[in-house]
Amino acid sequence: MYDVTSKKAEEFISSEEIRSTLEYAERVKNDGAVIDGILAKAREAKGLSHREASVLLACDDQDRVNEIYRLAFDIKQQFYGNRIVLFAPLYLSNYCINGCLYCPYHSGSDMARKKLSQEEIRAETIALQDMGHKRLAVECGEDPVHNPIEYILDSLDTIYAVKHKNGSIRRVNVNIAATTVENYRKLHDAGIGTYILFQETYDKTGYEYLHPKGPKHNFAYHTEAMDRAMLGGIDDVGLGVLFGLENYAYEFAGLLMHAEHLEACFGVGPHTISVPRVKPAQGVDPASFHGGISDELFAKIAACIRIAVPYTGMIISTREGKQVREKMLRLGVSQISGASRTSVGGYDEKQSEDEDTRQFVVSDTRSLDEVIQWLIDTGYVPSFCTACYREGRTGDRFMELCKKKQILNCCHPNALMTLKEYLMDYAAPATREAGEKLIEREIETIPREKIRSIVRKNLVNIQEGQRDFRL
């Protein structure tokens, strides 16, 4: 039985409700009046239910699909403007006791195993700082012997402690396996940003097939992880589905039901939603799963998520190439990774790369500076902002500002100030020149004179060597 406030995974992600949603969506997908009613509601930018959004996803009238794309772009602009936040993943260890069929780190794989020492993590952090990164997403396999929670906590301390030249990592998001309330509390106390856990698939039968062994086999424990994270004090959580594993429409409805559940139970929906697609990796062939997701369908899924959950940060990684990422930026994506290495110890040149430990093949292999230049050229403001959680704007405090469309008053100035830092410390000459021009143009678009003058003053301070200004 479907119950959005239930604590049980099979009730708040009820398969009956998903199947009935998909049947309804198929039934009305060509009913112009129904679609137009949903689009009218979507224009209010207050979100859509999983049923309404599923109808939009099923709709194949090209004019209305184009309207969905326009709306997704508008909504992203209203909430987050033209800034794009950058981050990089940092793989700590590929030891893993789970059996995920789509991941080369699974316990039966013959991939070489590697776990970074604290000294190696320091070296990786320096290498990432030297590129210009300020925000990381820590990734780690599940292995209570090799990667216990103490190892993660030590690693977080190490990362936050490294101050190299003008560099610092100011926000570390954590993507580790589902764990206990007690461990979530430890992560919260260690000062993590967002806790990210991909559901992979919301289809319980498919989930159990894809996760044949290890703790991750337990669908309920995995699906209820965000509730435990919230109970442990982490109020910024990031959802995601690995599109291409199972039926995309089922995943889409499940993902939105998960967001609705978090809102109903905790008053805080997902801080971020990631949209990865299955990619080739050692021993992993995407064609062996439910079927590919075309670029066009992938774009439609992203646009419908943006419309359904206007407040959420949407993330796309370097799993996707430049062309797809460019398209997704226009459809609501607000965060991207740049210059990612998906191997353990991939950033520091001194570390051995003899053994391939990549979790997946990166499609966008550009340097961070090339990504920054590209964003500037395509009309976006690259941002290294990490201000919110450092200013206590997390959970419901963040959501209140975001839903009132006021977070943009922080995002845009912070983007300009952190971009200025990047230009001063890391940019190639051409990027610096383009970036300085962008900043001059963008300052004029800050609506309040008082904020404009604060930003101007801080830009001068940054030019003179000071760092880390934020609103």
Ligand code: SF4
């Ligand atoms: S997806 Fe995560 S849990 Fe599964 S095998 Fe890979 S690292 Fe382990």
Ligand code: SF4
């Ligand atoms: S102000 Fe907050 S929401 Fe905006 S970019 Fe910075 S951290 Fe993100």
